[in-house]
Amino acid sequence: MSTSARWTYEVVELSPNMLGPSMTERLREELDRLGRQGWELVSANQVNPFDQVRLILKKVA
Numbered sequence: 001m002s003t004s005a006r007w008t009y010e011v012v013e014l015s016p017n018m019l020g021p022s023m024t025e026r027l028r029e030e031l032d033r034l035g036r037q038g039w040e041l042v043s044a045n046q047v048n049p050f051d052q053v054r055l056i057l058k059k060v061a
Contacts, residue, residue, distance in 0.1 A: 006061040010039055013052040027053065 012034070014026055021029070031041060039057040046053045 007058045008061045009042075010034070010057045010059075012055040012057070014055070015052045016050060023053065027055075030055070 012030065014023070014030060016023060017026070020026075027044075034041075034055075034057055038059045040059060041055060042058050043056040044053060
């Protein structure tokens with residue numbers, strides 16, 4: 001890929017959920033889904049265990 005590539009960015013936030021699948025499982029499913037659409041994970045952050053997990057992704061525009 002050339003250094004002049006243009007990127008499109010996406011930000012996804014997953015909120016903690018006491019019911020249902022674990023956060024790890026939800027993250028894996030979401031990343032798999034987004035990966036199939038061509039998105040690449042750039043960063044993931046969470047300030048504390050009770051905050052949302054914020055995923056920052058990119059793909060070629």
